[in-house]
Amino acid sequence: MFRKLVTSVLIVVVLAGAFAGWQFFTANTAFPQKSKYLYIHTGHVTWPEVLQSFRDSNLVKSPSMLDLLANRLDVPEKLKAGRYEIKNGMSLMDITRLLRNGTQAPVKLIITKLRTKENLAGFLGRKMEIDSMDVVNYYTNVDTMQQYGFDTNTVIAMIYPNTYTYFWNAPLHTIFDKFYTEYKNVWTEERRRQARNQGLTPVQAYTLASIVEEESTIKTDKDTIASIYLNRFKKGMRLQADPTIKFAMKDFTLRRIHTKYLSVESPYNTYMNAGLPPGPICTPSLATLDAVLHSPQTNYLYFVAKSDFSGRHVFTETFDQHVKVANEFRTALTIEQQKRAAKDSTVKPK
Template sequence: MKKILLILLLLFIVTAGIFSWQSLTSGTSFEEKSRYLVVEEGRNTQKDVIQTLQQEHLVKHPGTFSLLATAWGIWNKLKPGKYEIKKGDNLFSIARMLRNNRQASIKLVINKLRVKEDLAHLVGKNFNTDSVAVMNFLQSNDSLKPFGVDTNTVFTLILPDTYSFYWNTSFNKILRKLADTRNAFWGRDDRMQKAQQLSFTPEEAYTLASIVEEETNFESDKSKIAGVYINRLGKDMPLQACPTIKYAMKDFTLTRIYEKYLSNPSPYNTYRKKGLPPGPICTPSPKTIDIVLNAPRTDYLYFVAKSDFSGYHHFSSTYEEHMQYAREYQKALDIYMAKKQNSPEH
């Protein structure tokens, strides 16, 4: 009897040792810096999670992890989400992360967006939210009403930046955080007062900044271009902004705006419609918004790209001077296009 008890004791000690060794040493089975365990809604049972750990090859000893998680009562507490497992984590630390619901922080990096589909794709790719559902939200004035915007102005809620969320954050909450950031932006540095001095609402200033953003990458030219558009608005002249034609055509690859494009009936066609378009044509950087708010006072009413294709512009206060520069640019562009068409690649 004593011999049997001794054997059982030894077996217990060995088993406990193996269990402790498997639990406390590196428990991951992948080579990357980290991998993610995604626990979907309705699939947070013990069977589902262990199956995922096995299929994704996330841990070396899924059986040991199952016993450990059961002992800690994790299965009744586990919440859907995305959890980051780092290379070298032991099973104890992984189990503790799940028990404490320490979900991974998902970075939503927003640069320049032009259309709602861009945002829907970005959110759908990074979060547990279907891009179709995001599009339905963005196209519904009822959904957007609590944010003080409509389907045309919704992008004015967005300032390009990097935002942190959880994987299962709803799009409503994502948009709320973006709106809170927007509100904080307009509450600093006398931005609201500067907009009012220009007779702009924040949405109108944002919309003008979106046009300036699409015109050039050079900050020195951005300020002058903003000044041109502000002057044209003040004189009740149409903006005649080429980027709005690209937006109206939904073709952002256009390098030349032909006369036939100018008849597009879109409300975003600023050749036909005076004033600002009904909403922004992209998400401008905060710096570009500030450039618009601080635009210098000039008498410029026109601008055209320089004929050296440097990306900079000539600015004019008279139509005659403007047309001189415009003809120079068109001539240079015709020569460039002809050379391109006659190149061996074509």
Template sequence: MKKVLFVFGLVIVVVGIVLLWGFFGPATSFRDKVYYLEIPTGSTYGQVLEKVSKDNVVKYPSLFDFLAKRLNYPDKIKAGRYAIHHNTNLLNIIRKLRNGAQEPVNLVINKLRTKEDFAGMAGRKFESDSIRFLRFLNSNDSLLPYGLDSNTVLCGVLPDTYTFFWNTSPQIVMNKILENYKSFWTSERKDKATEMGLTPVQVSTLASIVDEETNNRNEKGNIASVYLNRLKKGMRLGADPTVKFALRDFSLKRIYHKHLLVESPYNTYRVTGLPPGPICTPQKQTIDAVLNAPSTNYLFFVAKPGFTGAHAFAADYQEHLKLAREYQQFLDSLAKNPKAEETGH
């Protein structure tokens, strides 16, 4: 009898050790350093358990189920994106899920050219898909409090890093981004825009054109002055990047006369004044470059030969033609078929 009790007790001890090791020892089944477990809004415990098992998150789903139920996790399912690190034990995994300790999502916005670009990027980052984000971007009622509409909404999407949770709704995501836009437009910046006879949206739209013209910070002010001078004189802006936007072909390296035929309110070779909205997300520093543009008599500019990123500026059209021919000759010397004629700014 004593031998039976000893064996029985030994079995209990072994089982206890196994269970303790199962609960507190390394429990993950994946090889990567981290696995991101995404639990959609409205998920049931059964769906979570199925995902944990199907995706090989843990070695022993039955032990996960056993411990989860004793920690009341089935009644405390929280949607989100959770970082499960390699060799984490079951107790810590379940506690993280039960407490809703999500991994933050950084939405890094640099240059985006269209609403579809933004919606696609956001749809890959969040639980909501791109269609839901695009729906918000096209909702004039949602954008009205920010002084924006479906054409100008990208004026409010300033390049920056924004932190959210994976299951944050499109409305909350956009509200945070647009509040940043409102904060950026201080009274001082608004006053400068007013003195120029422009609204914040118009300044941002012009800044988007400047951003597409150059990455050279030192020249943004001068390029802005060219377009400001043209606006004052009632001249067409004649900005090549607006033609690319109108064509939705951002791969174009040279703009030819055939491209200028496109019928679009964004084609500033055919329409006078600013386009109805930005052609990319304007950088803060470029908006400031527009607001603080130097007073010049420049009306034209063209890239200098050599792909240095520098531009030559001119107040006289004949001087501009001379500079433009020099640049065209440089391009033609590199091109295989230099027959087509390129336009100047």
């Protein structure tokens, strides 16, 4: 009788162990997506908080078994802040090892076009652990910016469209150090030589490229547009670049720059201020930067969009020529807007 009891107990223990092992080593995720992310914030690296995150986010089917395994493998003592990818189909053992080893999933920051420093701060605040106000405080710190050779106006000239990879909880100096490394990679000795040939510093070339970027999406027009601004710049003329008015007003939806907008008080208003603005008005593509560096020698001083709305431009040397084609474009634009308004008025709401 005693032997039977012992045997039964052993069988129960073995089965319990097998069941626990089965839970530890088989898929235990509780979500249908390909993966979900667990964020462990700096200063909140405690196992009870992390375990509660697993429960709240419905990451695993058996939080209690995860707790048991994590404590057996000393996970609470080895936890690190970070962003961890929990892939569909992972076992509790997989997840425990992930946390124990601090194997973070990197964040890819894909920068295409940013227009303002505030855009940069908001972008980093959404993608990284840092607060957007910390970013603002960082780039407005004169001493910090001087370490990179920039100031609070030109800091955007350090940032080039690309994909940057970081850990989610990377400190700000690490983020900006990588921006600066990319800046140095872009500005090869050849590009620096080309900028000197145009009479520009790297920051000036980038600032001019940011204006050209906002002026046109037509690649074949960009180098000629750049030549016009360079001609004006070298002659001491005001650039009178419409995109700088949009930037000064912080209204990037404007399609027409009316006369009343031209008096906006801003150092970025190139209708009122001579020379280039204090810094870039966006992050231009490398193709646009190279269009500036390779811009041809021309006699053009003016340009305006073609009246066929193809996105191309008409380039002219004299103001009289410019006025003629500009009037053609304004007339065509007014007619087009009237047509759209008439069409919209005939559409009845459902």
